[in-house]
Amino acid sequence: MAFKIIASQCTQCGACEFECPSGAIKFKGESYVVERDKCTECQGVFDMQQCASVCPVPKTCVPA
Amino acid sequence: MPAPIVSLQSLTSTTFSDQLLATAQSGGCASSSCGLSGKQDDMDPVVWEKIKDHPCFSEEAHHYFARMHVAVAPACNIQCNYCNRKYDCANESRPGVVSEKLTPDQALRKVITVANEVPQLSVLGIAGPGDACYDWKKTKATFERIAREIPDIKFCISTNGLALPDHVAELAEMNVDHVTITINMVDPEIGAEIYPWIFYDQRRYAGIEAARILHERQMLSLEMLTARGILTKINSVMIPGVNDEHLIEVNEWVRERGAFLHNVMPLISDPAHGTHYGVTGQRGPTAMELKALQDRLEGGAKLMRHCRQCRADAVGLLGEDGGQEFTLDRIPSEVTYDATKREAYREVVAHERRDHVAARREALGMLKTAGSCKSLLVAVATKGGGRVNEHFGHAKEFQVYEASPKGISFVGHRKVEQYCLGGWGEKAILDGIIAALEGLDVVLCAKIGDCPKERLAEAGIGATDAYGHDYIETAISALYAAEFGVQPLAATA
Ligand code: SF4
Ligand code: SF4
Ligand code: SF4
Ligand code: SF4
Numbered sequence: 001m002a003f004k005i006i007a008s009q010c011t012q013c014g015a016c017e018f019e020c021p022s023g024a025i026k027f028k029g030e031s032y033v034v035e036r037d038k039c040t041e042c043q044g045v046f047d048m049q050q051c052a053s054v055c056p057v058p059k060t061c062v063p064a
Numbered sequence: 065m066p067a068p069i070v071s072l073q074s075l076t077s078t079t080f081s082d083q084l085l086a087t088a089q090s091g092g093c094a095s096s097s098c099g100l101s102g103k104q105d106d107m108d109p110v111v112w113e114k115i116k117d118h119p120c121f122s123e124e125a126h127h128y129f130a131r132m133h134v135a136v137a138p139a140c141n142i143q144c145n146y147c148n149r150k151y152d153c154a155n156e157s158r159p160g161v162v163s164e165k166l167t168p169d170q171a172l173r174k175v176i177t178v179a180n181e182v183p184q185l186s187v188l189g190i191a192g193p194g195d196a197c198y199d200w201k202k203t204k205a206t207f208e209r210i211a212r213e214i215p216d217i218k219f220c221i222s223t224n225g226l227a228l229p230d231h232v233a234e235l236a237e238m239n240v241d242h243v244t245i246t247i248n249m250v251d252p253e254i255g256a257e258i259y260p261w262i263f264y265d266q267r268r269y270a271g272i273e274a275a276r277i278l279h280e281r282q283m284l285s286l287e288m289l290t291a292r293g294i295l296t297k298i299n300s301v302m303i304p305g306v307n308d309e310h311l312i313e314v315n316e317w318v319r320e321r322g323a324f325l326h327n328v329m330p331l332i333s334d335p336a337h338g339t340h341y342g343v344t345g346q347r348g349p350t351a352m353e354l355k356a357l358q359d360r361l362e363g364g365a366k367l368m369r370h371c372r373q374c375r376a377d378a379v380g381l382l383g384e385d386g387g388q389e390f391t392l393d394r395i396p397s398e399v400t401y402d403a404t405k406r407e408a409y410r411e412v413v414a415h416e417r418r419d420h421v422a423a424r425r426e427a428l429g430m431l432k433t434a435g436s437c438k439s440l441l442v443a444v445a446t447k448g449g450g451r452v453n454e455h456f457g458h459a460k461e462f463q464v465y466e467a468s469p470k471g472i473s474f475v476g477h478r479k480v481e482q483y484c485l486g487g488w489g490e491k492a493i494l495d496g497i498i499a500a501l502e503g504l505d506v507v508l509c510a511k512i513g514d515c516p517k518e519r520l521a522e523a524g525i526g527a528t529d530a531y532g533h534d535y536i537e538t539a540i541s542a543l544y545a546a547e548f549g550v551q552p553l554a555a556t557a
C-alpha cells in the first residue's frame with residue numbers, strides 16, 4: 001500500500017512534499033520519490049491522497 | 065562581470081535640445097490649467113513614498129528602478145489554463161518560466177550579488193512559478209534573510225490569492241507594501257473556463273465550485289490588504305472570447321475593494337509552451353485589441369500599462385532581462401553586500417527626477433501651444449532614465465506613447481526582435497519589427513540607419529534620431545509641435 005511518483009512527468013514543484021502527512025516524499029538525487037514504507041495513502045488523515053490531489057500534472061502521483 | 069544595465073553616466077548627462085528650450089520659452093504657457101504635473105503631485109504623499117521606487121507600481125519609477133525575482137516558491141495550489149510549469153526555454157520570456165529554482169539561502173546570495181552590480185535594484189519580488197503564499201515558508205524565510213542584509217529593499221509578491229488571507233498579518237508585519245493578485249474573473253462560470261481545479265482545505269475542487277472558492281478568497285484577500293494599507297496590483301490575463309468583456313466587471317469589483325492598480329495583460333499562448341490554451345489553440349489578443357480594452361477601462365481602477373510579463377526570474381529594468389547573467393553558477397559562493405553603488409545611484413536619481421519634472425512641464429506647454437487637437441502615437445527606443453537613448457537596431461522593445469493636447473501618456477510597449485546583430489541588419493527581422501509597430505505614427509531613437517528608415521517610411525511609419533538623448537516627453541512634444549505646427553504668431557496676434 002503506497003503511492004509513487006512518475007519521475008518523467010514530475011515538474012519538481014515540491015507541492016506533494018509539503019502536503020504529505022506522513023513525511024513520505026523526499027527529494028533524492030534528481031527527483032522526488034515516495035518512501036514506500038512511510039506512505040499510508042493518507043488513510044485515516046484525509047479522504048484523498050494529498051500528493052495526487054495537489055500535483056499539477058495528471059497521473060503523476062499514482063498507486064504503486 | 066556584467067555591466068550595470070543603465071550606466072550612471074547616461075543618466076547624469078543632461079542633453080536638452082536647445083532648440084526645444086527656446087521654443088518652449090518663447091511659446092510660453094500662460095494658462096494656469098497647464099499641468100502635466102506628473103502623477104505624484106496629486107497623490108497622497110504616503111502612497112507616493114511607497115511607490116516612488118517601485119518600477120511596477122509607478123510608471124515614472126520604471127524608468128529608473130529595477131526589480132528582480134527569485135523563484136523560491138515553486139509549489140502551486142491551483143491550475144491555470146495558461147500555465148505549464150513543466151517546460152522552460154532560456155529564450156522564452158513569460159510569467160511562470162524560470163531556469164532555476166532557488167533555496168532561500170541561494171536567493172540571498174543572488175540578491176546580494178545583483179544589488180552589488182545593478183545599482184537600480186529597488187524591489188525583490190517572488191512571482192512564480194508556483195504561488196508565493198501557498199509555498200509560504202520558503203517565501204517568508206527568503207524575505208527575512210534578505211531584510212537582515214539589505215534593509216532598504218522593497219518586497220513584493222505575486223499570488224493567485226487562494227492562500228493569501230492566511231498570511232496578510234505576517235505580510236504586514238514584514239513591511240511588505242506591494243502585493244499582486246491575479247484576478248481573471250468575478251463570475252465563477254467564467255472562472256471554470258480558466259481554472260480546471262484548485263487545491264483548498266486539503267482537497268481538490270473542480271469546475272464552478274473551484275472557481276467560486278477562488279473568487280471568494282480573492283475578494284477577501286483584497287479587502288484584507290486594503291484594510292491594512294498594503295498596495296495591491298490586480299493582474300488580469302485577457303483571454304479573447306473567454307473573459308475580455310468580463311474584465312470590465314472585474315475592474316469595477318476590484319476598484320470598489322480598493323485595488324491600487326489594474327494591469328490587463330495579453331494571454332501568451334503558443335503550442336510549444338504546452339499549456340492548455342496553447343494546445344487547444346486559444347489565441348491571445350493583438351496589441352490594438354489590448355489597447356482598445358485598456359482604453360475602455362480608463363476611468364476605473366488606475367491602469368498599469370508598462371507591464372512586461374517578465375520571466376519569473378527576470379533581473380533589471382522592466383523590459384530588460386539580465387537574469388541569465390546571474391545564474392547560480394555565475395555568482396560567488398561567498399558574498400557581502402556593499403551599499404555604495406545603490407546609494408550613489410539614488411542621489412543621481414533624486415537630482416534627475418527634479419530635472420525631469422521640469423522638462424515634462426515644458427513639454428506639456430508645447431503640446432498646448434501647438435494648437436492641434438490631433439493625437440500622435442509614438443514608439444520610443446529607450447534603455448532607461450526616461451530618455452530616448454537606445455539605437456533602433458539594439459531595441460528589444462519600443463515604448464509607446466500617445467501625445468495629444470491632453471498630455472503625453474504611456475500606452476504600452478511592443479516587443480521586437482533585435483534588428484542589428486553584430487552590425488548586420490536582417491531583412492526578415494525588420495519585416496517583423498514593422499509588423500509589431502502597426503498602427504503607430506513615428507519611431508524615436510538615438511540612432512537609425514538609412515535603410516531601416518526608408519523601409520519604415522514605405523510602411524507609413526516615420527523615424528528619426530533627431531531627438532536622441534532627450535527626455536522622452538521633451539522629444540515627443542517637439543515632434544508633435546513639428547508635426548502639427550507651432551503657431552507662435554497666432555498666440556500673440
Ligand atoms: S498518498 Fe499520502 S502518505 Fe502517500 S505519499 Fe501521497 S501524500 Fe504521502
Ligand atoms: S506535486 Fe507532482 S509535479 Fe510537484 S513535485 Fe510532486 S509529483 Fe512532482
Ligand atoms: S513584476 Fe510583479 S512581483 Fe515582480 S516586482 Fe513587479 S509587481 Fe512585483
Ligand atoms: S497560479 Fe501561477 S504558477 Fe499556479 S498555475 Fe497559475 S500561473 Fe501557474
